[in-house]
Amino acid sequence: MAEKQKLYEVLKAERKQLIEHEISDKLARKTKRLKQNQSVKTAVLNCMVTRDYESASEILTNYLDQHGHFVEFQMRVDPYIIHCKNLVRSIEIKRNFPKITSLPIIKQQELMDKVVQDFNELRLYLSRIEVMKTEVVFKEVLSMRLIIKTIMFSTMFLVVMAAIFNVGVGNVDLINAFIEEGAEAVAKFFAG
Numbered sequence: 269m270a271e272k273q274k275l276y277e278v279l280k281a282e283r284k285q286l287i288e289h290e291i292s293d294k295l296a297r298k299t300k301r302l303k304q305n306q307s308v309k310t311a312v313l314n315c316m317v318t319r320d321y322e323s324a325s326e327i328l329t330n331y332l333d334q335h336g337h338f339v340e341f342q343m344r345v346d347p348y349i350i351h352c353k354n355l356v357r358s359i360e361i362k363r364n365f366p367k368i369t370s371l372p373i374i375k376q377q378e379l380m381d382k383v384v385q386d387f388n389e390l391r392l393y394l395s396r397i398e399v400m401k402t403e404v405v406f407k408e409v410l411s412m413r414l415i416i417k418t419i420m421f422s423t424m425f426l427v428v429m430a431a432i433f434n435v436g437v438g439n440v441d442l443i444n445a446f447i448e449e450g451a452e453a454v455a456k457f458f459a460g
Contacts, residue, residue: 280369287368287376291383292317309394312352316387321360325353331397341404348397355390359383421457425450 308331315324328349335341362383368376428446 283369283376287380288363291363291380307398309391309398312356312394313387313391316356316359316390319360319363321356324356328352328356335401338401338404338408340407341401344400344404345397348393348400352390352393352397355386355393359386359390362386417457421454425454 308327311327312324315321315327332342332345332349335345362379365379368379371379429450
């Protein structure tokens with residue numbers, strides 16, 4: 269009887285290791301498809317595969333703090349970060365489910381599938397966060413470029429107008445022609 273109990277415990281431990289190995293393999297395969305650059309997505313998903321849940325949550329918090337100068341980004345991404353942290357916690361709970369080996373094999377498989385499903389959802393949300401960052405940075409660069417163009421154009425316009433006034437104070441037709449050309453150029457610049 270004692271031998272059967274020992275054998276049962278050994279088989280139970282082996283089954284638990286097998287389940288953990290299968291989950292780790294599935295998550296590792298999904299992570300391998302990611303780019304090799306160390307983006308927030310790659311960093312968090314690698315932490316998930318290695319079961320470093322605290323680091324994954326910390327990376328998400330730090331990522332939001334790193335981009336504090338983009339207020340719009342923080343407002344848009346904050347709900348996604350919270351959801352990602354919840355997914356990290358959910359995966360941690362499911363992977364560390366107590367007495368998993370005492371569950372029927374079908375339930376064990378369902379639990380394993382739920383972990384993979386949560387992992388895929390986490391991957392999707394992290395991709396969305398990276399896309400939002402790209403959009404906000406692009407918008408910021410575009411507005412800065414527009415400001416620089418406007419300053420350069422205004423400076424050029426003022427220099428040309430000063431030169432015209434210095435050269436031909438008495439020639440009103442020439443001055444009016446330059447003013448009209450300048451106004452047309454400004455209109456074209458802001459229209460297109």
